[in-house]
Amino acid sequence: MVGRDAELAEATSVLDDAVRAAETGSPQRVLLLSGDAGVGKTRLLRSLRDHAHDAGWQVLAGHCLDFADSALPYLPFSEVLGRIATEHPALVDAVATDHPALTRLQPGRRTRSAGEDDPGGEVGHAPDRGDIFVAVHALLEAVAAEAPVLLVVEDLHWADQSTRDMLGFLFTRAFARPVAIVASYRSDDLHRRHPLRRQVAEWSRLPQVSRLALNPLSEDSVRALVRETRRHHGRVLGDPDRGSCRGQRLLRRGARRLRLLCHRRRAGRPGGRVARPPRPPRRRCPPRGPRRQRRRAPGQPRACSPPPPTCPRTLSTPASDRPWR
Structure with missing residues (x-):
């Protein structure tokens, strides 16, 4: 990664803290990753995933989707x-035997709570939310045993x-095995x-929760990113020294955006979305006149429009004779 060494180091430190928390029995440190759209959150999480795989960790990822007001409960879990269940079916069956509420979260086998759509169902048979929280906690501990x-x-x-309540429960519960949690x-x-x-x-407010905000790349990082992109496209698409036509176009585009970013910084505006310089005002053409009339024959008088109809109530009429209503 370019320009994200400090952020990546802070993200990978969560793995070491999870190991120490499992040894001491204290709650593990949780990382909340925030940033604007397109700032590089997913790219940072991919680098964290690669680092975790190299260290022998299992990576479990869940995604939330935009369903407006009809979001599915516990969708990432x-x-x-x-x-x-695909990789360790026996382990899921063993945990579901001790915690039957876990079956509510299985894809394609979700059971509706009694009393919602079944008028004759008993509410007492519906699993409590606390049972689901404990079941997910037990599942993560069972997976972390390997x-x-x-x-x-x-x-x-x-x-x-x-989903937010589930995360709040996991943030405050300790794990017997190393379990690290990152949310973006x-x-x-x-x-x-x-x-x-x-x-x-x-x-x-929780001491084990830390926040990491991603800011836009600095000018030096943008320059390094453009040079790295040029070398990559040069190796893949053409001459490694000059690069191919596509690499040259990409380089020119990146250099143009870099100049705009430098102009924005010099103007005293903070970084962020690069704004284009204001365009010069358009030249306004004079209003179009009436259509040209047909050419007149030599000696033909110019055709004039007929005079407007005269109004019977003109100012020449005496005031006493005007019909006011």
Whole structure:
């Protein structure tokens, strides 16, 4: 990665803290990764995933989707459970035997709670939310018994209330095995009334929760990224020294954006989305006149429009004779 060494080092430190927390029995450190759309959150998480794989960790990723008001409850954890059931079916069956509420999260086998759509169902048979929380905690511990686990939840700004409650439960519970949790969200989507805004403020009060905000790349990092992109396209598409036509176009485009970014910084505006310089004002053409009339024959008088009809009520009429109503 270019320009993200400090952020990557802070993200990978969560893995070491999870190992120490499992040895001491204290809650593990949780990382909340935030940033604007397109700033590089997913790229940083991929680098963290590669580092975890190299260290022998298991990476379980769950994604939240934008379903507006009809979001599926526990969607990222249902995705994680489906992947675990594919790789370790016997382990999932063993945990489901001790915690039957886990079967509610299995993809394709979700059971509706009694009393919602079945008028004759008994509410007492519906599994409690606390049972689901404990079942997911036990599942992560069982998976971590084979190898340390890195749990990643992406796009938390689209999560429903049940997913946020599940994460709040896992943040405050200790694991007997190394389990690290990283969650990412878009900071530019958190308006004043967004439910995650209040939730993040509450999580930030916990000592084991740390926040990492990704800022736009600096000018030097952008230059290094352009040079690295030029070398990559030169090796793949053409001459490694000069690069191919596509690499040259990409280099020129990046240099142009870099100049715009430098101009924005010199103007005293902070970095971010690069704004194009103002365009010069358009030349306004004079208003079009009436259509040209047909050419007149030599000696033919110019055709004039007929005079407007005269109004019977003119100013020449005496005031006493005007019919006022």
